[in-house]
Amino acid sequence: MLDRRSWSCGGNASRAAIISDRRITGLSAQMIAELVAEVGPLWYGRHNAKLVSRPRKRAVGAGAKHRLVFVDRLLATFVHLRHGTTHDVLACWFGVNRSTITRAIGEVCPLLAERGCTVTTGARLRTLAEVVDYLGVTGETGIVDGTEIRVRRPAAGRKDRDRFISGKNRQNAVKAMVLTDGDGRVLFCSPTKPGSCADITHARQLGLVKVLADGLAVEIRADAGYQGLGAQTGGRVVTPPHRKFKKIAPDWYEEMYERQRKAHSSRRIRVEHGIAHLKNWRALARHLGRREHMSDTLQAIAGLLSHQQTTDLISTQQR
Structure with missing residues (x-):
């Protein structure tokens, strides 16, 4: 002993x-x-x-x-x-x-x-308003996307048990909104919502529409899950084009639509890389603890990741 x-x-x-x-x-x-x-x-x-x-x-x-x-x-x-x-x-x-x-x-x-996401030495972003101001001052483009993390299923008989079932993956999950810059550096990670919450609903509840309307002019790229925010934000949220022909589309339209969709996807792929870096932390692969602690876990990892990304970037520039 x-x-x-x-x-x-x-x-x-x-x-x-x-x-x-x-x-x-x-x-x-x-x-x-x-x-x-x-x-x-x-x-x-x-x-x-x-x-x-x-x-x-x-x-x-x-x-x-x-x-x-x-x-x-x-x-x-x-x-x-x-x-x-x-x-x-x-x-x-x-x-x-x-x-x-x-x-x-x-x-x-x-x-x-509580530390928030680090963008430069001594500068942290903790709210969506601060992120929009940062993007407006630097002239960078933001990219937003939602991510889901599997959690334990609520106990039988618990009220609103089905709220955590994701409509996309059909699994019990919580959802968060991640916002990165054009290089995939994490700038903001929201508190979690039950998996049944749609991406666009989550963005509205976080106040993204109001923040973009009141803040500096910026461009936020998003996927089809956020279609509708573009009209509400004066075109500041850019989403893939709507499909005009539901059935029997002309060949020329299919080719043009596919080209536009791929071009938009290639411009917003960096947010997927940022989310992948978050998921490299195994605590986010599948959360087996209390769902109430998931927001702190996710935001703590986002803060650590962004701080390390900034430190590595500064070290590379100084070489």
């Missing part, structure tokens, strides 16, 4: 291995150090505020200390998000109880989700 001192040595070795190999977390050592410096004070602030807010018989800071320090809590969250590693495995790895890992991930994920 390992005592606490022997585990401390092993814990330091595990921590060093996680930080040094980017394949484990998908993040560089430089970015992990930045996250520790940024998220650490937020976590300690919320933790101390929680301790102070309740009646106490001892001073804050008295009693047993955390066996899982904040750096390990952050690393455990990264490994869980990147590889979908179960809490039991992480508990064995870090030498703590499973409930400690569960509590740590539940505390860190919301902090990561």
